[in-house]
Amino acid sequence: MMMTIKGKLIRNKSLFVLILFSLVIAVLNPRFLTVNNILNVLRQTSINSIIAAGMTFVILTGGIDLSVGSILAVTGAVAASMIAGGANLFASVMTALAIGAVIGAFNGIVISKGKIQPFIATLATMTLLRGYAMVFTDGKPVSTGSHEVAGVFSSIGAGYFLGVPIPIYVMAAVFALAYYILRHTRTGRYVYSLGCNEEATVYSGINADRVKIFVYTVSGFLSALAGIIITARLSSAQPQAGSGYELDAIAAVVLGGTSLSGGVGSIFGTIIGALIIGVLNNALNLMDVSSYYQLLLKGLVILVAVLLDRKQKSSK
């Protein structure tokens, strides 16, 4: 449907970069291409890619969501303290997810009904929620405790099913669902249409406000999901968790070929983008690269990848 020739090129290009990149690393370090390490990379990527999936919805409408990291911190802290306080697993997880979705919906309402630019609106909620996370946790990590429910909870992040870490299943499910929504449902079509031309979308009889609220709700919900996984992995919620994650998520989306101005891009690209970042982090650690050079290399990779993408788009 949206897959024009250009779209296919972009898709294959980021995939191509990922494969090439992986091959180079595999040659440099034989431990890279082991089953264990691949599962390890996928598990580490799950957090960023789940947030980036939500971010893809937002960016496709031409928006941006800076509050994802703060939502992650707040929802993680809520889940951890509920578990620590003896609440049951299902209730804790559902409460955290609901809070994420509600905060996201709030972002969407401020942006659509209040006509505030997404950057400004989510910058405000980002700061506000980070403050709330500090207040809520009193600046200290919240441990889930060591009782039985906490053990089950931690398996959401640290557990395995059939030898594969559970966060990988969660990530796969999120992407399958996101793909389905964006490609096969009318809501997905509205997301693209809104990103291409908001006015024409409104003139076509579509309630643009509702679409905006939807995408920010998705982003908030998925941030909460990432918050639960990260809290479960550590059996503890950090008040500072997720700071800077919005930038990692945006980087993944952009590396995947989605345009920041909206309307163009795919969820498939986003997962590739997230994997490129994940593989890079993993490789730098595997090869014991000095920390001073790590940031340098990461910045370079993003710059080169985005430039490649730009070049491809202009020379269609």
Added chain:
Amino acid sequence: MKKALILTMVVILVAGLFAGCAAPAAPAAPAETNQEGAKKVGLVISTLNNPFFVTLKEGAEAKAKELGMDLVVLDSQNDPAKEMANVEDLITKSVAVILINPTDSDAVGNAVKAANSKNIPVITLDRGANAGDVVAHIASDNVAGGKMAGEFIIKQLEGKGKVVELEGIAGTSAARDRGKGFNEAIQGAGIEVVAKQTADFDRTKGLSVMENILQAQPEINAVFAHNDEMALGALQAIKASGRSIMVVGFDATDDAVKAVESGEMAATVAQQPAMIGSLGVENAAKVIKGESIEKSIPVDLKLVTK
């Protein structure tokens, strides 16, 4: 009109909220009415996002309460510019002594000088200042702490083994000093550092960096992390891998001490942040009374083991 009304209401609401929050948090609330402003002590703290500094602050607050002093605490949020502004605010409030826990030893210089120019005595806590005059520096010796951890690991491994070092934020003095002490200690022993990676003092990063290192290194005997947050993250990674590796942290935060008690972590080097804070206030009181104090006040470190 309607907009203006809503805006006004929001402003009032927010102001009310802050008034409500501020009252219990700051015992120094009657600051403006207090005629004895000279007894006020300011504490500029690098960040309250880290439990260590929160404990430091609490130690200072407890001491101030005990001595009946007025303590104003300002958070620099790890931002030297904010720190400068905080110090300026305290100068404007004409506090008697400023306690600074610098975000960075170099960047704090101008703030110290600003206080010097108004003849307000400055005491640095935990991190020193590379410029300006301070009446005293109160800190635990990070180099000694690193050494303590190194010696502990040598003893436990009986002088031989492979070790991973998780570094703090590149360029910070804590990361430098702890690393320096640790590496000095293990020099000459049969200990090999097989990986040395930064995890930014962060638990989540400690987890993922350790996971990656576990993939790369088939044999690891011990991990030394520059703080407990990273150590606890690394611990999760090690637990998940099913391998048995000794973990030594630094700071002795509540979570880490619990982990040591349960036997998951081998040891953590305890700084005594509460004592740093409390000594700071105590010495500030002495300065106000005109007593002379030591230029450098070391705070004891201790190794917490099971």
Added chain:
Amino acid sequence: MSNIIIQMRGITKIFPGVKALDSVNLNIYKGKIMALLGENGAGKSTLMKILTGVYEKTSGEIQLEGKAVSFSNTRESQGIGIAIIHQELNLIPHLSIGENIFLGREPVNRLRKIDWQKLYKDAGTIMKRLGIAESPETQVSELSIGKQQMVEIAKALSLDAQVIIMDEPTGALTEKETESLFRVIRELKEEGRSIVYISHRLKEIFEICDDVTVLRDGQFIGEYPVGDLDEDKVIELMVGRKLSEQFPRISCRPGKAALEVRNLNSPLVKEISFEVKQGEIVGIAGLMGSGRTELARTLYGIYGKSSGEILIDGKPVDIKSPGQAIWNGLVYVSEDRKANGVVLGLSIKENVSLSVLQRLSGLLGKIDMRKEAAMAEDAIRSMSIRTSGPMQQVKNLSGGNQQKVSLSKSLAAKPKVLILDEPTRGVDVGAKKEIYDIMNQFKKEGMSIIMISSEMPEILGMSDRILVMHEGRIAGIIDYQDADQEKLMRLAIGKKEVAL
């Protein structure tokens, strides 16, 4: 032919999957006005984009006074004296007239500071020449579309170009503005400058052009002195067949009222009451800014109403958004298709189905792709949209074909009342006829149609009744048998005494 200044020979341009130009020639003579004619999609814009360096040609040659040249961007073509006035306005609304004219070429003093005095003085000189009274410091956003078009023209003049390309320059101009433009064009010609004039208004071609080059479907049809042609001949060359009647009015017996508007008031329109019957076309005439588009958009739920009643099929309806309007069977096809008529970045298929996805989707909002594809194929066939397929992005279509997509999108909603706002603006003669035929077909099927148009012949030729607006109010409603151009004009300028 010694006075040829630019000669384009054998120009071919191939886009992925489409041959847009096939060995086309164009001669531009010194001090002459060359008309470039062709239906939408014939390749006029592509040819001009090659001449100005926006596109690279696939093959062929461009000669400037006998020497081969090539440009890879507009700056290079400007450098040798070619300027273009685009059909779409390329002005920056929040800058002044002067700033727009000299954008990127601001006069500066030695310290690289902009010399505002000189800028506004020079701008003022050019504006005066074009007969525009506004101060050059006026913000462009405050100008009417017609005046903005004049600023575009001023911009080209300021370049001191030898060859000026004008793409539909009069599309948005009033008659008076058109006159002063023609005066300027004649002056330019006198100065020995050359002009390429693109327009769908054949009358203008015969009024000011010297020669005519005709393109059809990317092919070069021929170059003729304007004296050898008449309107019918030109149309025949353009569409490749004889046009029978230009306005194929059909008469239907109107049914009962499908749309009734009773005393509608809003900040934009006042005391509007009228009705449209099934199988009837009501034309809305009026000057620009008379409230025609505002009325249509109020009915469509874009602008709010303060009082009044709207009934569809005799039932009062409450329309607060386009979504509700479509639900109630009323659709609006915008005059500004790029801004809000179509979504350029989506494909034809996705545009056509956009308003009716609810009907095409089942459980959990899953779109029935087969039904959607069938709907798009159907639209392409019945509207004869020229395209490589339903997956083609709308931005790659010509203006007329985009308009057909916009129309298809609205018709997909199976409306009872169809509002067309300037349905043939920027559309060539052949496609106009197709659009009229489509209107008639739906009229026959009993649809109620409202057509807003600035072209008097179109209003007179297609409408059953004509509603004339003036300053947000209805100045009069006339049956087509009683209407003529003069009557409509009198009403449109507010001379009430002659109304009926």
